[in-house]
Amino acid sequence: MDRIRIVGGRPLHGIIPISGAKNAALPLMIASLMTSDTLTLENVPHLADVEQLIRILGNHGVDVSVNGRREHQDGSYARTIHFTCRTIADLTAPYELVSKMRASFWVIGPLLAREGQARVSLPGGCAIGTRPVDLFLESLKALGAEMEIDGGYVNARAPKGGLIGARYTFPKVSVGATHVMLMAASLARGTTVIGNAAREPEVVDLANCLNAMGAKITGQGTSTITVEGVSLLSGARHRVMPDRIETGTYAMAVAMTGGDVEIVDTDTTYLETAIEAIRRAGAEITRTERGIRVRRNGELLKPVDVVTDPYPGFPTDLQAQFMGLMTRSSGASHITETIFENRFMHVQELARLGAKITLNGQTARIEGVERLKGAPVMATDLRASVSLVIAGLAAEGETVVSRVYHLDRGFERLEEKLTRCGAIVERVSE
Ligand SMILES: CC(=O)N[C@H]1[C@@H](OP(=O)(O)OP(=O)(O)OC[C@H]2O[C@@H](n3ccc(=O)[nH]c3=O)[C@H](O)[C@@H]2O)O[C@H](CO)[C@@H](O)[C@@H]1O
Numbered sequence: 001m002d003r004i005r006i007v008g009g010r011p012l013h014g015i016i017p018i019s020g021a022k023n024a025a026l027p028l029m030i031a032s033l034m035t036s037d038t039l040t041l042e043n044v045p046h047l048a049d050v051e052q053l054i055r056i057l058g059n060h061g062v063d064v065s066v067n068g069r070r071e072h073q074d075g076s077y078a079r080t081i082h083f084t085c086r087t088i089a090d091l092t093a094p095y096e097l098v099s100k101m102r103a104s105f106w107v108i109g110p111l112l113a114r115e116g117q118a119r120v121s122l123p124g125g126c127a128i129g130t131r132p133v134d135l136f137l138e139s140l141k142a143l144g145a146e147m148e149i150d151g152g153y154v155n156a157r158a159p160k161g162g163l164i165g166a167r168y169t170f171p172k173v174s175v176g177a178t179h180v181m182l183m184a185a186s187l188a189r190g191t192t193v194i195g196n197a198a199r200e201p202e203v204v205d206l207a208n209c210l211n212a213m214g215a216k217i218t219g220q221g222t223s224t225i226t227v228e229g230v231s232l233l234s235g236a237r238h239r240v241m242p243d244r245i246e247t248g249t250y251a252m253a254v255a256m257t258g259g260d261v262e263i264v265d266t267d268t269t270y271l272e273t274a275i276e277a278i279r280r281a282g283a284e285i286t287r288t289e290r291g292i293r294v295r296r297n298g299e300l301l302k303p304v305d306v307v308t309d310p311y312p313g314f315p316t317d318l319q320a321q322f323m324g325l326m327t328r329s330s331g332a333s334h335i336t337e338t339i340f341e342n343r344f345m346h347v348q349e350l351a352r353l354g355a356k357i358t359l360n361g362q363t364a365r366i367e368g369v370e371r372l373k374g375a376p377v378m379a380t381d382l383r384a385s386v387s388l389v390i391a392g393l394a395a396e397g398e399t400v401v402s403r404v405y406h407l408d409r410g411f412e413r414l415e416e417k418l419t420r421c422g423a424i425v426e427r428v429s430e
């Protein structure tokens with residue numbers, strides 16, 4: 001199994017290109033199940049989750065053709081992928097595939113909307129909380145579907161004539177359940193009004209792509225989304241938005257090591273809360289034509305408290321990385337996680353590097369230390385693993401991160417991007 005070896009203590013200097021967003025690419029790819037025409041997605045990142053979803057979609061009858069990658073001088077490239085699902089080949093999403101990635105559960109929306117039925121295994125995914133699917137079941141029931149759980153599978157059936165538009169207000173904000181409602185309601189009869197919808201930019205990206213396919217969605221980006229059902233969707237061409245979590249992660253890496261890096265091919269409009277927190281921690285961040293420039297030259301990192309929240313709040317997907325950053329601050333900071341009840345697996349691994357962190361319920365207290373020391377650490381989930389990389393970049397000596405497959409789910413060519421900026425980061429295969 002691969003490991004990542006890091007020799008810490010070097011500032012970062014250079015350019016880091018940002019890839020297409022994993023969390024936008026996944027629902028966009030799933031939307032290809034909703035039309036018999038071709039959906040072409042540009043800027044699709046090369047990630048383990050994307051490859052896994054390609055296998056899952058293939059099982060349902062989606063033909064996938066990948067265009068040669070485009071390489072630029074600064075190391076960035078983007079893949080264009082064509083997805084064509086002439087007919088749905090299989091209405092079952094099996095345990096063996098769905099258990100590997102939570103987002104694959106979302107095929108339930110398109111299958112139900114296009115074919116009137118679906119049998120989808122209950123999902124797996126990162127071990128960051130219990131992550132139930134009750135909101136998916138309740139919202140699809142509101143569109144008239146019958147839902148039952150049997151043998152670890154959700155059996156879903158639409159009423160005769162298809163799903164029916166309705167008013168539904170989520171009792172809690174869910175990104176995934178909002179994605180699924182958007183897809184299901186797009187092919188329902190009549191109008192659906194979704195209350196307390198997720199406002200995440202990835203939801204907006206999906207809604208915009210569905211609209212390009214012929215859907216009639218308004219209000220995306222606000223907490224009330226209206227979907228007027230249409231009888232058919234067609235093909236479209238859509239560019240996957242830049243990965244705001246990858247952007248924030250590299251900004252924190254530069255804040256951690258010091259140096260001067262331009263993070264390009266990104267849009268930081270969607271990252272204001274996190275950027276503000278990194279600024280308060282002591283890094284200078286300025287906008288450039290292609291993204292942002294992050295600098296820190298010698299100033300001490302200051303302690304900053306953050307609380308994770310649905311968008312536009314501080315993203316839970318940057319919580320672990322920010323904790324990594326705060327381990328070197330000049331005082332005590334507090335990080336409160338409100339989205340997932342068990343997203344603190346990185347705490348004990350950061351402690352191996354010398355971090356001083358205590359947990360009290362959903363709040364971590366981080367007492368900044370003057371130095372971290374390299375050690376062997378284990379990645380426990382996607383964002384936790386990259387927080388260890390950030391800490392390793394600032395630690396004295398060698399840090400070896402094992403279980404790198406977590407990292408490969410969401411960070412494209414991480415070693416290469418960091419190495420180009422002067423870090424010593426290499427993948428060691430055994
Ligand atoms: C592939 C993808 O885009 N993943 C993101 C998505 O995950 P995901 O869509 O799974 O996250 P949700 O927004 O659904 O989860 C938010 C909260 O709602 C709970 N919940 C969710 C559904 C449900 O039926 N019942 C229920 O109780 C969850 O357990 C969690 O506590 O949004 C999360 C929150 O921004 C991010 O951390 C993930 O990176």
Ligand SMILES: C=C(OP(=O)(O)O)C(=O)O
Pocket residue numbers: 023101102103125126128317382383410
């Ligand atoms: C938790 C994440 O992904 P998933 O929802 O696919 O587990 C993530 O991207 O940080």
